[in-house]
Amino acid sequence: MFNHQDIKWIRNVKRDKGKEWAYFDDDSEEMILNWSSNFKKRPTHAMLPEVGDIIVVYQKINITNEVHFTHLVTPIDNIERDCIKTNPSHRWGRKVKILSRTKQLFKPEEFNLTSVNQGHTYRINSIDDNAEPESIQKIIWNLFKPYFKEGISEKYFFELTDILNDDLDDAESDEGKLKLALHMVRERSRKLVAQKKASVRNPKCECCKFDFSNTYPNLGDGFIECHHRIPINKGERITKLEDLALVCANCHRMLHRKNNQNEYYTVEELKQIIINE
Incomplete structure (x- = not known):
């Protein structure tokens, strides 16, 4: 079961120097998320997230000159893949499950991505030094909640709390939990x-x-x-x-x-x- 607290990491990606959207080639449930070939020592940054951690993927698109939060993904195994034959410039890959994917989300103004824009893997709290990590996690979770991927298998049901419907500042409320089952995902x-x-x-x-x-x-x-x-x-x-x-x-x-x-x-x-x- 996933919830907002599983959002642990953030990383920047780009395709063709920002001319194209990255990781939108098909509508599959899984993909290989790649890291730069500049990493020489293994394990690389691809192995920092653990299975069950959620990674936020963001990218800047030249045509809009805006930064978009585009993916929530989670590693499905602990294998560091050598993709040099298929992606020489981004050799190191990690197979991930796509939990949410969209081109509709602009970066919230309060988040500063300057220190996390090198394509490495950064802790999620790095984007706002003045906020509690859980506050950041809730904001991102709520941004992505309308876009959770359709057709996710039962293994990847989400455990959602009422923070999806209530104000973010209601951090102390405990109004029960809901399971977002497969048929609920399909309704969205x-x-x-x-x-x-x-x-x-x-x-x-x-x-x-x-x-x-x-x-x-x-x-x-x-x-x-x-x-x-x-x-x-x-x-x-x-x-x-x-x-x-x-x-x-x-x-x-x-x-x-x-x-x-x-x-x-x-x-x-x-x-x-x-x-x-």
Whole structure:
């Protein structure tokens, strides 16, 4: 079982000097994560993470000139692979399971990646000297939570706490645990979310009518988040396009907060709150 505390490491990757996305060639569940051939002494930095540790992968893409958090991966064995025949410049490889992968996450402003940008393997607390490691882990876990990979086998079920739905500063709350089973992962189908977003040419938040394209010309064109109207904890079901709502990030967070009756607001209820204010 994985949770936010398993996020232990972070490393920078690039492909063709940042001209292309790295490690997005296919949609497989596993991949070989490579380290530089400059490492002469073995074991190399590829062997620092232990099986069960989660590694955050980030990369800077030239076309956007932005830093993206792109992968959460975990080693599946303790074998250091020599990949010199297939990847001479990044000889050393480690087979990892892809837990989450996306091109949608920009680096949070509070994280400083200057000291962890050499392609080595760094402790996760290196990106913010002023924050507690667990605070960093929770922020990253919540960033990746909508993108956990579809179709992960039963061996890789995730143990999630209510930090996925509550404010990050509620660090002392203990409201029970949920197991994110395989059918729950499938309800968060990336394909269905993509279809929902593509169904609207110029999406606006269904709650507050916020328009990313107007506020962020060019950058915000077509951008929106997708919310499941029926909470995941309601159990197994078939999710249809009409079960999804297109909302801004702020409203999405509010939809995942509980009211005084310990229930989540519906899109319609949150919309009415905004109107009444």
